[in-house]
């Protein structure tokens with residue numbers, strides 16, 4: 001059995017007169033010295049969501065106002081962090097110790113969360129609640145950390161508010177763990193209307209409905225009734241499954257910006273047109289989380305073509321989508337937009353290469369021409 005130790009991370013408040021935030025953790029001892037020392041995220045007093053009961057799904061999160069795509073919904077520290085479940089190396093007593101380390105002010109909220117495990121399956125509610133709700137968190141490990149045991153680097157965090165997002169196979173919100181602030185951020189993947197439920201996914205959405213259900217039932221104990229599972233007819237259900245299979249294949253076989261940019265023989269719009277044909281299918285299936293991947297490539301193609309107008313339109317749209325959930329990409333897009341000609345190294349490179357090739361072609365043609373002249377076969 002791996003030996004984990006109980007450790008409470010205490011984050012000082014970033015705002016005067018606010019209490020510290022405590023995160024009760026069960027960690028491998030070598031991980032503790034590598035934890036960052038951030039301050040607690042400020043409490044948002046007017047969040048754009050509310051939590052309320054639903055008829056069939058327990059508590060859910062709902063938009064209290066229109067939430068534009070890409071915008072922040074909430075930033076949250078976990079109440080506790082425990083090892084993932086591959087090793088099953090945590091005892092009942094260890095879970096209970098983690099539970100006792102959760103501040104009283106938070107414990108009630110944690111204890112009210114969904115727990116789809118029976119007490120026979122998970123005698124400790126800390127375990128049952130984590131299995132129903134935890135999101136994965138990545139930690140830093142020493143370079144000599146023994147990585148031979150499967151799951152040794154897997155940890156889960158219990159985020160009391162983000163975890164209230166119910167599942168949809170076309171979710172409208174995404175989350176991102178940030179080790180440097182020990183927090184996860186929930187953000188809108190598309191525009192979310194006032195009153196709309198804010199949803200996340202619990203399974204790989206590129207699977208067919210049958211395969212998604214195979215995971216949802218044993219792990220979360222429900223059959224999904226979202227619009228992508230509850231199609232009116234068999235034909236449209238099959239179409240949705242086919243679309244997802246197509247997108248999964250496209251992901252691994254698609255023409256990429258990287259390949260196109262070094263092959264001047266490929267048509268200028270090769271990647272752009274190919275991606276543009278897939279974007280509507282992605283949107284139709286509610287797989288908006290994939291959009292930045294393709295949109296970023298379209299932006300880079302337009303930059304390489306030196307097409308100022310299309311570059312600006314796509315870069316601004318992508319930036320709007322990425323500004324909270326994909327901070328590195330957002331930072332790069334901002335710099336690119338400031339002064340594309342100066343800040344994008346490959347600006348208009350394809351055009352330059354094509355010009356150079358044209359000159360070279362002319363030279364080769366002239367050479368051939370003089371070769372013909374030598375033999376007196378010139379048309380003049």
Ligand SMILES: C[S@@+](CC[C@H](N)C(=O)[O-])C[C@H]1O[C@@H](n2cnc3c(N)ncnc32)[C@H](O)[C@@H]1O
Pocket residue numbers: 056057058059060112113114116132133163164165166167168219220221222223224225226
């Ligand atoms: C992460 S929790 C979501 C929040 C939960 N509804 C609550 O009350 O705390 C996961 C549990 O919520 C319920 N749930 C989530 N999405 C659902 C859905 N689409 N349909 C039915 N139940 C759902 C299931 O009981 C599942 O085990």
